[in-house]
Amino acid sequence: MPTPPPETRKAWISVLAKSPPARLAALLPRLPQHDLLRAPETGAVMVRGRVGGSGEPFNLGEMTVTRCSVRLVEGAVGHAWVQGRDTGHAIRAAVADALLQTDAAPEISRQVLQPLREEAAAVARARAEKAAATKVEFFTLVRGEDQ
């Protein structure tokens, strides 16, 4: 089994982590048999900002995160860290990560990752387009003495 380059795995784990849990469940309704290497565990990640946006780090506050690790029957190990407290989301994301390291990868990529990527892009685009509509276009009024 070839090990995929970390960039690719980094990207797909991110897509799975940020997916709406209900949407991931709809796209990946049936999970193959798997063992829980680490049962889903909800905890906190301390989010850090930077002083002045670019300086030294400071602790901004925590966010809820759920992590989980699974092993498929054929041996592939999947990990997930997802935002929020949805244990089903974490298990599903971990199983998807494992599947993406098997021969099922092209199918999972097409049926799960691609729709999730497109939907996330659509949400971001809709937000950006609404923001763009509120961009101020300044114009200069003609003053009386100029006429």
Added chain:
Amino acid sequence: MYVAVKGGERAIDNAHAWLAEERRGDCSVPELSVAQIREQMKLAVNRVMAEGSLYDPDLAALAIKQARGDLIEAVFLMRAYRTTLPRLAGSVAIETGSMAVVRRISATYKDLPGGQILGPTFDYTHRLLDFALAAEGDVPAAPTAPATPGPVPHVTGFLNREGLIEDTQRCDTTPPDLTREPMELPTVRPLRLQALTRGDEGFVLGLAYSTQRGYGRTHAFVGELRIGWVGVEVEIPELGFAVEIAEIELTECETVNQFKGSKTEPPQFTRGYGLVFGQSERKAISMSLVDRALRWRELGEDNSGAPAQDEEFVLMHCDNIQATGFLEHIKLPHYVDFQSELELVRRLRSEAIVLTEAAE
């Protein structure tokens, strides 16, 4: 001697049952769902996340429902829940420069790269009650315009190029955490920012306002205020690399302040910084003003004795859970304390009366 007293269980149980009934209100009115609060009371949810210091919109909405809309009580619930969570990691420091902005304005530059983007703001509304909202109905979709993807640079970056504004020192040290170590004075700026971002909005607003009115004046301009979504990257130990696992909404404010210069620094602009969970621009602006006021020592400015310059005063009183905990405890039984006061006053009075009578 301490005498333990028991009792009141039945009264407490019944009080809680009545509280639950009052929370529900008139049963002929449909019940609020957590999702309704999350979506339609979003700014309250944001405030509870910011002051609860825990980003989780569903939990914050639940806390608001449970607290009957008492936001400080809701913050209390979030803080209590937070203590039950194991800390899995600290994130890689977020990059607000790559924020997907929904709002971005500058009060210092009219024409700036990326433009002035108003976003869903209350500014320019007339603050007249809209009775149309009393009736239920769908809202028309907001207009859209073609978006030009691309970074929206920080305004302070432009000033930086000319050397007109103080630079920040980028580093990746692990910052101090007031939720792990008790705060020790004097503090450092990262610790102050952590305290302020989770501080009570009203308290931080009041202090910021006091600086504008002359108590520790810092002549602040809002160099930039931005609201938007930022990715949160975390080093995953089992993978050995960092992954962006979430996107969170933040409000960031950078103020640009006058600075006369000091023995070591030429005259230049200085900066105050505010960064808050959710859409919380009043809080972010307030935070940046108070942050700047607290920097008097490091910038070699005078301490005018203003409350906003006194880090002990600011940092030890800005947390509304600490404040309300200590404040509200005085309504709980103090029978023994008061008994001793009562005896003391009775004895002093009787002594005073004896003295008065003797004088007569």
